Amino acid sequence: MFSTLNKRLLVVWVVLSAITVAYLWIDHSADDNGAARASTAVTLSAILLALVKVRIIMREFMEVRDAPRRLCWLTDLWVALMAVGLIGMYLVGKAAA
Amino acid sequence: MWFFVLFESMIFTAYFGVYLYHRGQHETAFLAAQSHLDLGLGVLDTIALLASSWAVARSVQAARSGRYDAARRDALLTAGFGGVFAVLKVVEWVHQVHAGNTFTSQEFFQFYFFLTAIHFIHLLIGFVVIGVLVRQLSGVERRNQETVETCATYWHTVDFLWVLIFALVYVVR
Numbered sequence: 001m002f003s004t005l006n007k008r009l010l011v012v013w014v015v016l017s018a019i020t021v022a023y024l025w026i027d028h029s030a031d032d033n034g035a036a037r038a039s040t041a042v043t044l045s046a047i048l049l050a051l052v053k054v055r056i057i058m059r060e061f062m063e064v065r066d067a068p069r070r071l072c073w074l075t076d077l078w079v080a081l082m083a084v085g086l087i088g089m090y091l092v093g094k095a096a097a
Numbered sequence: 098m099w100f101f102v103l104f105e106s107m108i109f110t111a112y113f114g115v116y117l118y119h120r121g122q123h124e125t126a127f128l129a130a131q132s133h134l135d136l137g138l139g140v141l142d143t144i145a146l147l148a149s150s151w152a153v154a155r156s157v158q159a160a161r162s163g164r165y166d167a168a169r170r171d172a173l174l175t176a177g178f179g180g181v182f183a184v185l186k187v188v189e190w191v192h193q194v195h196a197g198n199t200f201t202s203q204e205f206f207q208f209y210f211f212l213t214a215i216h217f218i219h220l221l222i223g224f225v226v227i228g229v230l231v232r233q234l235s236g237v238e239r240r241n242q243e244t245v246e247t248c249a250t251y252w253h254t255v256d257f258l259w260v261l262i263f264a265l266v267y268v269v270r
Contacts, residue, residue: 005158013151020143023268027136036132038124042270050264054257061154062102062253063246071099078103082110086265089114093121 012060016053023049040094047086055079098247102254105219109258112215113265116208120269123204128270130205133198135189139267142185143260149178150256153227153249160234160245168245169234175252176227179220182259186217212262216255223255 026042026049058075059065065072120127156171190213193199193206200210230248233239 006155009151009154009158013147016147017144020140020147020263023264024136024140027268036128036270038128039270042268046264046268046270050261053260057150057253057257057260061150061256062250063154063157074099074103078106082106082261085110085114086117090117090121090269093118094124095121096118097122097124 009060012056016056019049019053043090044087047090048083051079051083051086054082098250102250105254105258109261112212113261116212116265117269119204119208126203127205130198130203131267133193133196134209134267136267138185138189139263142182142189143263145178145181145185146256146259149175149182150253152178153230153252156230156234157246157249160240160242165234165240169231172227172230172234176224176231179223179227179252183217183220186213209266212266216259216262219255219258223252226251 023046026045055076058079064075152171152174156168156175159165159168159171190210193209198206198209200207226248230245233241233244233248
């Protein structure tokens with residue numbers, strides 16, 4: 001049981017690290033012949049991937065998946081509110097530019 | 098402890114929102130300043146901190162199953178990975194300051210230094226928390242699973258706040 005849980009934690013760390021490394025590919029894909037350029041698609045992808053990572057950390061490392069249902073709902077709601085807040089502020093800032 | 102986690106994430110989300118609003122308004126200037134950051138170093142920072150979170154999660158599992166020596170080792174490993182993150186961060190700050198990118202040089206770097214510094218303070222508090230965890234695990238009479246889990250929850254909060262800072266400061270375009 002203990003060994004299974006430790007393997008699961010290792011898999012979670014590998015997945016989180018792989019998503020982090022994927023940012024390098026996202027970054028290169030947004031380059032325009034080596035020069036950085038603004039990209040709403042990259043910005044939204046970066047924010048959403050980060051929030052997916054936050055949810056994985058909460059669920060797996062912080063053991064929310066085994067917590068009372070109310071905490072599961074509350075943390076999911078929190079992540080969703082963060083997504084709305086961050087993406088909303090970015091788009092409002094762009095629109096006001 | 099969960100009240101603290103949600104409160105802290107709310108405060109940081111407010112900082113991030115202000116940053117993203119300004120970024121949306123001055124995209125070109127932010128992009129030019131951001132190009133001074135090393136994304137590869139940011140990736141290393143993040144992987145080191147994720148590894149520390151993994152180690153403290155292992156520590157909780159070990160303590161729960163009564164394997165306190167393993168739990169203590171994992172708690173020390175947590176501090177070790179946290180130390181790697183801290184050293185990389187200081188190296189990056191020194192490099193940026195030498196390159197002329199300071200708190201007052203550009204708006205992007207105001208946000209960069211503010212967000213990374215306030216996170217760094219949380220990290221330093223985290224080292225104290227891990228010290229408490231190691232002390233808890235070292236003495237038979239002091240061992241308390243609830244305290245172990247509370248210490249781990251604090252450290253995970255420091256980790257996921259960095260995950261957001263990394264994406265917003267290093268990757269967002």
